[in-house]
Amino acid sequence: MRQINLIVIHCSATREDRCYTEHDLDRDHRRRGFNGTGYHYYIRKDGQIINTRPIERIGAHAKGYNQHSIGICYEGGLDSQGKPKDTRTELQKRSLRIVTGGLLAEFPHCRICGHRDLSPDLNGNGEIEPEEWIKACPCFEVES
Template sequence: MERIPIVETYLDINYNQLTTRSVTDMIVIHHTGNPTDDDLSAAEIDASHKAQGWSCIGYHYVVRKDGTVEIGRPHWTIGAHAFGENKHTIGIHVCGNFEIGEPTDRQIESLAMLLANLCTDYGLTIDRDHIVGHRELMSTACPGSNLFAQMDTIVGKANFYAVQ
């Protein structure tokens, strides 16, 4: 299986404030949801989350508009991305407001390959029971209608990448 290149961001993270996740049984997809269809880096999201009083970026991975995948919160830690569901999930942030914009083809492909890699690494079946949009866990528009509409396609592509 091909591995998606992941950019190390060297965020200033106080590891003493983070807790190890003991189980991983789901991956949650998010979008920015800001008023503009922006392309924020992991460092920019980290700064925004810290300004809100969080220890660091809440998402484990960030998928940029050009398809680049950046490391956010360390993958082995409990995230801060889906209230009540963080202890057992990995959070992936796809940059953009997908209520008004469309994810890029590069984002879709990178997200699918990242999902294939993570599901394989964590022994998860690549299906819609294990890969969900944030809105499936609570009342929110996230990950935006335009990205959410492609979830089945993304999971199908992830299955393709897993056997390559």
Template sequence: MRKIDKIILHCAATPEGKDYTVAQIDQWHRARGFNGIGYHLVIYRDGSVHPGRSLSKAGAHCTGQNANSIGVCYIGGCASDGKTPKDTRTPAQRTALASLVKDLLRQYPGATVHGHNEFAAKACPSFNVKSWLPTVGIKQ
């Protein structure tokens, strides 16, 4: 079993208001040479949480951090132009993300929560994870 010490939050970098699926992300990642979707969990715009890569396997979502982390991605993260970073989380996604992160922290005590942008020069997940955590009752 992998030792998990980080939960890393991502956005799909897709335009606001548009739905995408795990299967589509899987196709995108395979086209980039991955052996399947790199994220472990994906939150759709309706707040439903869908499995991606098995939690038992290292992800392909954050260079240098994959071995001991879980990658969580929400659909969205860009303005309607598909390029400009924007926090596009729906109310349902916000609720689901908070609940999911709390559940994962219970399963993996001692893990810390991060935005992808803490490890890469990217806007992803298009919101400040460190300032969001206390607003949903998560202390680091």
């Protein structure tokens, strides 16, 4: 088993008024040149938790961090106009707590963060601020 020290939360960056299945996600990741879905878990709007990649396999979700991380993605992240928004349903929030809780039980020393929190600290103040985010993903504040 590979060493895991980071859990990264993502959104699919899809509109809240549209459906984006795990099959759509897999297709789009393959089109980008990945060998299947880059995330280890995908959480649908109805709260369904889908294992999309074995944890033993290195992900393709956070450049420079994949070797020692697990990627979790939830369906959504954009409002109906295509602007970043926390679109998580209550069922998705519950499922996200279940997945992260289980992972923390298995990997207790992991840090949990949002994809945006891995952006570079451009002004060097030791804090990743909104104006430094490469992207808004996951469109909510992830607490570790």
